[in-house]
Amino acid sequence: MFLRNNFKSKMAYTEEELKKELETKEYEYGFYTDIESDTLPIGLNEDIVRAISKKKNEPQWMTDWRLEAFSYWKQMEEPEWANVTYQKPDFQAISYYSAPVSAPKYDSLDEVDPELLDTFKRLGISMDEQKKLAGVAVDVVMDSVSVATSFKKTLGEKGIIFCSISEAIQKHPELVKKYLGTVVPQKDNFYAALNSAVFSDGSFCYIPKGVRCPMELSTYFRINQAGTGQFERTLVIADESSYVSYLEGCTAPTRDENQLHAAVVELIALDDAEIKYSTVQNWFPGNKEGKGGVFNFVTKRGLCEKRAKISWTQVETGSAVTWKYPSCILKGDHSVGEFYSIAVTNNFQQADTGTKMIHLGKNTRSTIISKGISAGRSQNSYRGLVQVHGRAENARNFSQCDSLLMGNACGAHTFPYIETKNKTAQIEHEATTSKIGEDQIFYCNQRGIDTEKAIALIVNGFSKEVLNKLPMEFAVEAQKLLEISLEGSVG
Amino acid sequence: MLRIEDLHASVEDKEILKGINLDIKAGEVHAIMGPNGSGKSTLSSVIAGNDYFEVTKGNIEFLGEDIGELAPEDRAHRGLFLSFQYPVEIPGVSVTNFVKTAINETRRAKGLEDMPAKEMLKMIREKSELLEIDRKFLSRSLNEGFSGGEKKRNEIFQMAMLEPKLAILDETDSGLDIDALRIVAGGVNKLKSKDNAVVVITHYQRLLEYIVPDFVHVLLNGRIVKSGGKELALELEEKGYDWIKNEVAV
Numbered sequence: 001m002f003l004r005n006n007f008k009s010k011m012a013y014t015e016e017e018l019k020k021e022l023e024t025k026e027y028e029y030g031f032y033t034d035i036e037s038d039t040l041p042i043g044l045n046e047d048i049v050r051a052i053s054k055k056k057n058e059p060q061w062m063t064d065w066r067l068e069a070f071s072y073w074k075q076m077e078e079p080e081w082a083n084v085t086y087q088k089p090d091f092q093a094i095s096y097y098s099a100p101v102s103a104p105k106y107d108s109l110d111e112v113d114p115e116l117l118d119t120f121k122r123l124g125i126s127m128d129e130q131k132k133l134a135g136v137a138v139d140v141v142m143d144s145v146s147v148a149t150s151f152k153k154t155l156g157e158k159g160i161i162f163c164s165i166s167e168a169i170q171k172h173p174e175l176v177k178k179y180l181g182t183v184v185p186q187k188d189n190f191y192a193a194l195n196s197a198v199f200s201d202g203s204f205c206y207i208p209k210g211v212r213c214p215m216e217l218s219t220y221f222r223i224n225q226a227g228t229g230q231f232e233r234t235l236v237i238a239d240e241s242s243y244v245s246y247l248e249g250c251t252a253p254t255r256d257e258n259q260l261h262a263a264v265v266e267l268i269a270l271d272d273a274e275i276k277y278s279t280v281q282n283w284f285p286g287n288k289e290g291k292g293g294v295f296n297f298v299t300k301r302g303l304c305e306k307r308a309k310i311s312w313t314q315v316e317t318g319s320a321v322t323w324k325y326p327s328c329i330l331k332g333d334h335s336v337g338e339f340y341s342i343a344v345t346n347n348f349q350q351a352d353t354g355t356k357m358i359h360l361g362k363n364t365r366s367t368i369i370s371k372g373i374s375a376g377r378s379q380n381s382y383r384g385l386v387q388v389h390g391r392a393e394n395a396r397n398f399s400q401c402d403s404l405l406m407g408n409a410c411g412a413h414t415f416p417y418i419e420t421k422n423k424t425a426q427i428e429h430e431a432t433t434s435k436i437g438e439d440q441i442f443y444c445n446q447r448g449i450d451t452e453k454a455i456a457l458i459v460n461g462f463s464k465e466v467l468n469k470l471p472m473e474f475a476v477e478a479q480k481l482l483e484i485s486l487e488g489s490v491g
Numbered sequence: 492m493l494r495i496e497d498l499h500a501s502v503e504d505k506e507i508l509k510g511i512n513l514d515i516k517a518g519e520v521h522a523i524m525g526p527n528g529s530g531k532s533t534l535s536s537v538i539a540g541n542d543y544f545e546v547t548k549g550n551i552e553f554l555g556e557d558i559g560e561l562a563p564e565d566r567a568h569r570g571l572f573l574s575f576q577y578p579v580e581i582p583g584v585s586v587t588n589f590v591k592t593a594i595n596e597t598r599r600a601k602g603l604e605d606m607p608a609k610e611m612l613k614m615i616r617e618k619s620e621l622l623e624i625d626r627k628f629l630s631r632s633l634n635e636g637f638s639g640g641e642k643k644r645n646e647i648f649q650m651a652m653l654e655p656k657l658a659i660l661d662e663t664d665s666g667l668d669i670d671a672l673r674i675v676a677g678g679v680n681k682l683k684s685k686d687n688a689v690v691v692i693t694h695y696q697r698l699l700e701y702i703v704p705d706f707v708h709v710l711l712n713g714r715i716v717k718s719g720g721k722e723l724a725l726e727l728e729e730k731g732y733d734w735i736k737n738e739v740a741v
Binding site for chain 2: 453
């Protein structure tokens with residue numbers, strides 16, 4: 001537990017100190033900001049849904065959309081088919097809204113609550129640094145409400161809209177109305193329905209026709225208050241012939257009770273457009289005894305129109321239980337879907353992840369490269385679906401699914417599904433399973449490479465193909481994250 | 492350079508080395524021969540620092556320092572090299588990347604900076620030519636899909652790159668055809684100098700035709716039972732291990 005005083009004394013925290021701390025074995029982001037939060041009472045019913053909508057001053061159509069989703073959710077059952085076991089969240093025992101009190105937006109960072117700013121610093125997001133060097137625009141979500149948005153002006157000049165979804169509902173309702181729920185409908189699944197009813201914030205991005213977004217767009221999320229779920233909703237629309245690269249990074253503080261994270265991400269790539277969506281996820285994975293940690297149940301899906309392309313690059317190292325399948329609907333002819341992923345599980349983590357590539361148009365192509373690393377007593381499952389519909393002429397798919405096991409107590413599982421209704425489809429699937437053994441470590445040791453470095457070397461070699469797909473600035477961070485999450489995994 | 496005194500080692504409570512004594516000086520080539528199960532590989536593993544084996548008695552001194560408590564990587568940093576009998580595979584890590592990491596980790600341990608890329612490339616070119624290794628080979632994953640001969644050649648390539656003070660070659664000749672044997676032995680001979688030493692562990696006399704030993708030791712049931720010059724190897728070849736067993740039993 002970090003006290004207010006402790007926190008204030010760290011005001012002069014530097015980047016160097018942060019780097020040094022990252023080198024220690026503790027979960028670096030295990031702290032929480034002691035800020036007054038405006039939290040709704042626990043439980044979920046129509047009144048809560050209305051209250052959330054009211055807090056955000058939403059127009060009636062949005063409130064109605066939420067209520068519709070809520071009515072679907074009430075009739076749905078929690079899915080049980082994933083290869084994971086966990087204590088079911090009690091949906092009536094969590095609060096669905098929590099916002100730091102100083103919620104209204106500011107024009108300059110000087111006006112933001114200094115405690116919040118310090119939180120960002122500890123997260124490694126030095127706003128100044130990023131502004132000057134990387135040129136990355138950052139939209140930070142702190143406990144359900146976006147707190148700071150920078151670079152809006154620069155992007156605005158190109159006609160690019162990058163803001164919180166709450167703001168978009170107010171300022172660009174026609175865009176939101178047109179696209180929200182078109183890729184992931186309210187009824188899609190249990191958690192999507194829940195999200196649709198109670199989402200409190202997220203990112204909205206619109207790239208106009210022919211515009212190439214000049215910088216990596218990035219968002220950081222944090223789950224702060226105990227017992228609050230995090231339900232963010234993201235909508236990215238790339239209009240015809242546009243391009244955007246979007247990076248999502250997530251962290252959460254140490255907590256004993258499990259926290260729920262049920263997000264929905266919808267991507268729409270219109271004709272000839274391209275969306276690159278990268279995620280580096282480091283939610284709290286639970287401690288070494290398997291207690292605590294985040295439940296990460298996410299629905300992510302992209303829709304491609306003609307000659308459009310969507311790439312998902314995912315690096316997951318956190319969460320106690322992960323259940324997600326970033327997918328592509330290849331609706332337009334000549335559209336392309338790509339999925340590159342590294343999922344790491346250690347100690348008692350469980351992951352059931354993968355992707356779905358739905359080939360609808362003609363001459364569509366999809367590529368899946370999935371790397372699973374299991375250590376400790378964890379269970380890591382890959383579940384992939386390649387579906388080729390009747391009229392999808394000349395569909396092409398290549399899938400490669402590799403598992404790396406560290407030690408004897410962990411598990412790796414693969415559930416590849418291929419469904420094709422068209423004879424011209426060409427589908428390839430390769431899979432490998434390997435183990436890091438003590439003899440590999442000793443071999444490295446004998447060459448002068450210590451055990452920690454040896455594991456990093458081996459894991460890196462294994463993950464290279466996917467790490468190369470990440471935007472450069474974040475590939476290094478991801479690499480470091482892999483090393484940290486696997487420390488102590490080979491005894 | 493290497494002094495072993497009354498070394499006893501066991502694994503899972505079974506004693507394998509029962510009092511080994513060995514003295515190796517710079518510039519010397521020692522051969523250790525013995526039948527299967529005599530403890531040859533255990534000896535090389537223990538010297539290298541594999542904690543799978545427990546040293547129950549005796550000590551190992553390397554360059555005047557007792558290395559018994561040192562981790563394997565620390566022993567390597569001091570110039571100890573083991574060419575493995577069964578080199579392990581490391582997928583995704585290229586030979587070049589592996590060797591580069593090994594060299595730089597050793598340099599860092601000595602407080603030196605990483606080897607500059609140009610120098611590294613030059614060295615790689617030289618040593619791969621020495622061992623007649625195709626450069627395309629170097630970008631392959633370490634030992635993945637390598638034939639027995641390729642694996643052993645790769646071990647000696649690493650030895651050439653790391654330039655150790657003491658190299659232990661554990662059954663480097665097993666699985667090699669005549670040509671591979673010639674190349675590997677040629678490489679080892681070129682690396683020999685008056686400042687380093689080599690220990691060749693083998694069943695057969697054949698390798699010793701190429702890498703000529705100064706001393707031959709016979710290992711039987713965890714003990715060195717006989718030592719001699721290179722003629723001893725020839726005698727063994729002629730008379731077989733039973734001859735030694737009988738001699739010792741008397």
